[in-house]
Amino acid sequence: MMRGERSRLILLAMPAGIVLLTFFLAPLAQLVAVGASGENGVAAYASVITNSRHLASMVATVVLAGLVTLSALAIASVAGLFLVRHRFPGRNLLVSTLTLPMAFPGVVIGFLVILLAGRQGLLAAVSSASIGEQIVLAYSIGGLYLGYLYFSIPRVILTVMAQAETLDPAREEAARSLGAPTWRVVIDVVLPALRPGLISAGSICFATAMGAFGTAFTLATDIDVLPMTIYTEFTLNANIASAASLSVVLGAVTWGALLIARRLSDTAVATGA
Numbered sequence: 566m567m568r569g570e571r572s573r574l575i576l577l578a579m580p581a582g583i584v585l586l587t588f589f590l591a592p593l594a595q596l597v598a599v600g601a602s603g604e605n606g607v608a609a610y611a612s613v614i615t616n617s618r619h620l621a622s623m624v625a626t627v628v629l630a631g632l633v634t635l636s637a638l639a640i641a642s643v644a645g646l647f648l649v650r651h652r653f654p655g656r657n658l659l660v661s662t663l664t665l666p667m668a669f670p671g672v673v674i675g676f677l678v679i680l681l682a683g684r685q686g687l688l689a690a691v692s693s694a695s696i697g698e699q700i701v702l703a704y705s706i707g708g709l710y711l712g713y714l715y716f717s718i719p720r721v722i723l724t725v726m727a728q729a730e731t732l733d734p735a736r737e738e739a740a741r742s743l744g745a746p747t748w749r750v751v752i753d754v755v756l757p758a759l760r761p762g763l764i765s766a767g768s769i770c771f772a773t774a775m776g777a778f779g780t781a782f783t784l785a786t787d788i789d790v791l792p793m794t795i796y797t798e799f800t801l802n803a804n805i806a807s808a809a810s811l812s813v814v815l816g817a818v819t820w821g822a823l824l825i826a827r828r829l830s831d832t833a834v835a836t837g838a
Contacts, residue, residue, distance in 0.1 A: 596809050596812060596813060597809075597813055599805060599806060599809040600806060600809035600810030600811075600812070600813050601806070601810070602806050602809075603804070603805075603806025603807060603810075604806075605806075609806055609807060609810040610810045610813065610814060612807065612810065612811070613811065613814045618789070618794070619791075619794060619811065621789065622789050622790060622791045622793075622794040623791055623814075623815075623818075625706065625789060625790055625791075626775060626790045626791040626792075626815075627775070627818070629706060629709065629710060629713065629774065629790060630713075630771050630774035630775045631771065632710065633710060633713040633714050633717055633770065633771075633774045634717070634767050634770045634771045634774065636714055637714055637717040637718050637720075637721045637766075637767075637770050638721055638763055638766065638767050638770070640714075640718055640721075641718050641721035641722040641725050641766070642721075642725050642759065642763065644663070644718075644722055644725075645721075645722045645723075645724075645725030645726045645729055646725070646729050646755070648660060648722075648726060649726050649729040649730060650729075660722075660726075663718070663719055663722055664719040664722065664723060665719070666715050666716045666718070666719050667716070667719045667720065669716070670779055671712075671716070671777055671778065671779020671780040671781075671782075671783070672779045672780070672782070672783050674712050674715055674716050674779070674780050674783075675712055675779065675780040675781075675782070675783025675784045676783060677712075677715070678703050678708050678709075678711050678712045678715070678780070678783075678784060679703045679708075679783070679784070681703070681711070682700075682701065682702040682703040682707075682708055682711065683701060683703040683704070683708075684699065684701050684703075686701075686703065688700055688701075688702065689701055703784055704784055704785075704788070705788065706788060706790075708784050708788075709780065709781055709784055709788055709790070712780040712784065713773075713774045713777060713780065716773075716777075716780075717770045717773065717774065720766065720769060720770060720773070721766040721767070721770055724762050724763075724765055724766035724769075725759065725762055725763070725766060727762065728758075728759050728761065728762025728763075729759065729762075731758075732755070732758050732759075733758075736754050736758070737750050737754050737755065740753065740754050761830050764826050764829050764830040765826070765830055767826065768822060768823050768826030768827070768830075771819075771822055771826075772819045772822065772823055775791075775815065775818065775819045775822075776792060776815065776819060777792065778792040778793070778796065781793050782796070791811060791815050792815070794811060795808045795811045795812055795815070796808075798811065
């Protein structure tokens with residue numbers, strides 16, 4: 566590569582490099598340093614295992630994110646395929662409505678969950694009238710699950726619809742002509758073809774659920790997920806080192822999940838799945 570070409574490439578890459586250093590690498594390095602600055606030193610990073618509250622919070626966060634991801638993939642896959650393969654009056658309006666939650670911040674979604682399943686919500690009113698007892702889900706992990714699922718489904722639907730547009734109907738017809746029942750066609754033809762999109766959508770859904778804070782903060786009565794634990798350590802306990810170390814661990818776990826998803830997605834594309 567000639568010197569002039571190399572210089573031009575360096576100049577073109579310099580703005581991106583400055584942004585990466587200023588807004589990502591430098592703050593991240595500072596966060597890592599602060600996490601090890603407490604009385605426990607580097608051992609603070611092991612508190613997610615040694616501290617029972619931190620461990621329970623991490624387990625709850627991972628399990629919740631996993632359940633939300635699986636549920637969103639199941640619901641959005643069916644809905645996305647249906648919307649791609651059927652044209653009917655009001656379809657565009659329905660798609661717009663399904664993606665509307667993407668316009669709401671987490672606090673608004675938490676408020677919507679309260680209106681649906683809070684003490685004065687629709688679910689409580691219906692259950693009180695029908696069985697004489699109020700059913701309240703909003704302020705528990707169940708309410709947080711509903712909130713996370715609410716803002717996860719639109720993201721997955723859009724990705725599934727984009728991937729479904731690339732499906733070759735001839736492959737499904739060939740499978741049916743060979744006598745394969747519908748469920749076999751779905752398992753052997755449709756799902757493998759959707760696999761890259763499902764992995765991509767699932768990884769984004771999981772990462773978002775791992776770090777979401779606004780909805781959890783709005784519903785935080787009996788909820789102990791890691792973002793809330795970090796907030797408590799930082800604000801109520803004034804334990805900045807603990808909050809920083811937990812933040813780094815949360816980021817590392819999420820990054821690891823995204824890396825695995827990327828590898829799986831690349832494998833699926835390479836094998837033509």
